[in-house]
Amino acid sequence: MAIRRIEVRERVMAKNDELAAEVRGRLEAAAVPSFNLVSSPGSGKTTLLERTLERLGPELRIAVVTGDVQTENDAVRLARHTDRLVQAVVTGGACHLDARQILTALEEIPLADTDLLFVENVGNLVCPASWDLGETAKIVIFSVTEGEDKPLKYPKMFERSRWAVLSKTDLLPHLPFDVDRAVACAREVNPDLRFFFTSALTGEGMDAWCDFLRAHARGGAEATA
Amino acid sequence: MHELSLAMDVCRITEENVGRSALPRVREVGLEVGDRSGVELGSFEFCLESLLAQPPFSGAVPRIERTPGDELRVTYVEIEDGDPTD
Numbered sequence: 001m002a003i004r005r006i007e008v009r010e011r012v013m014a015k016n017d018e019l020a021a022e023v024r025g026r027l028e029a030a031a032v033p034s035f036n037l038v039s040s041p042g043s044g045k046t047t048l049l050e051r052t053l054e055r056l057g058p059e060l061r062i063a064v065v066t067g068d069v070q071t072e073n074d075a076v077r078l079a080r081h082t083d084r085l086v087q088a089v090v091t092g093g094a095c096h097l098d099a100r101q102i103l104t105a106l107e108e109i110p111l112a113d114t115d116l117l118f119v120e121n122v123g124n125l126v127c128p129a130s131w132d133l134g135e136t137a138k139i140v141i142f143s144v145t146e147g148e149d150k151p152l153k154y155p156k157m158f159e160r161s162r163w164a165v166l167s168k169t170d171l172l173p174h175l176p177f178d179v180d181r182a183v184a185c186a187r188e189v190n191p192d193l194r195f196f197f198t199s200a201l202t203g204e205g206m207d208a209w210c211d212f213l214r215a216h217a218r219g220g221a222e223a224t225a
Numbered sequence: 226m227h228e229l230s231l232a233m234d235v236c237r238i239t240e241e242n243v244g245r246s247a248l249p250r251v252r253e254v255g256l257e258v259g260d261r262s263g264v265e266l267g268s269f270e271f272c273l274e275s276l277l278a279q280p281p282f283s284g285a286v287p288r289i290e291r292t293p294g295d296e297l298r299v300t301y302v303e304i305e306d307g308d309p310t311d
Contacts, residue, residue: 001305001306001307002305002306003252003303003304003305003306004303004304004305004306005301005302005303006242006243006301006302006303006304007300007301008238008239008242008255008298008299008300008301008302009298009299009300009301010238010242010298010299011296011297011298012231012234012235012238012256012297012298012299013231013234013297014238015234015237095227096227126263127227127263129263130227130262130263156261156263156295
């Protein structure tokens with residue numbers, strides 16, 4: 001029996017990347033910048049988004065795709081602040097969002113009337129790093145209740161992110177967390193990573209974060225599209 | 226984790242390359258797994274073995290080569306050539 005070898009050389013993630021390219025194309029055509037928020041569970045993604053929508057809602061039309069796995073809690077919280085909210089269809093146990101889900105969610109968003117899109121990914125520092133969603137950039141949220149060496153433990157996520165938000169800074173007086181060491185660990189895996197330091201609770205650092213978003217939103221000074 | 230969905234994608238790529246009717250004759254599927262691809266090798270291999278053992282496959286073997294970088298790809302498929310017209 002002869003054995004025949006067929007050369008393939010096809011990337012396994014090719015299907016996702018193809019759909020991510022379609023998402024990117026649609027967002028760029030509509031000039032909507034998009035940020036994929038990634039983090040471990042409990043870092044404060046939803047709270048940061050709530051405070052962000054409160055502050056910027058009156059001036060920017062912000063859409064959010066959220067990927068809560070088991071409940072609609074995040075969607076309910078965010079729906080109070082934006083009328084452009086889509087809960088991605090995720091099945092229980094899903095560890096990340098993929099480009100197909102974003103493409104489906106885009107159908108429900110009036111892109112021509114949207115200035116900025118957030119994707120709130122599933123809380124997980126491993127899997128979402130591997131899935132391109134067609135976003136402008138990933139932003140990793142990292143809270144001061146986590147270890148300073150988290151970037152070294154989950155390097156891919158920090159490497160793939162362009163910005164980082166160190167959240168819950170109001171807790172710093174109560175914790176032995178060393179901010180300089182955390183930033184150094186992150187820059188060890190990604191020397192170009194730029195940081196924001198925020199407390200969604202007290203509002204500390206939220207001005208710089210919101211200025212950044214204004215600049216990157218459609219029509220802003222840094223808008224890429 | 227997502228190793229099972231990756232393994233299912235490997236089956237899809239294999240089918241696209243050899244055709245559905247040839248799947249029972251697939252003997253080996255060659256893969257490159259980058260050391261920074263984020264793939265948990267043991268789990269991925271287990272998923273592949275499980276899928277390739279059942280119909281429409283009939284016990285094909287995954288051959289994984291570790292490579293530097295973050296690529297994950299199917300490199301080749303070996304089939305038993307029963308019918309040269311396949």
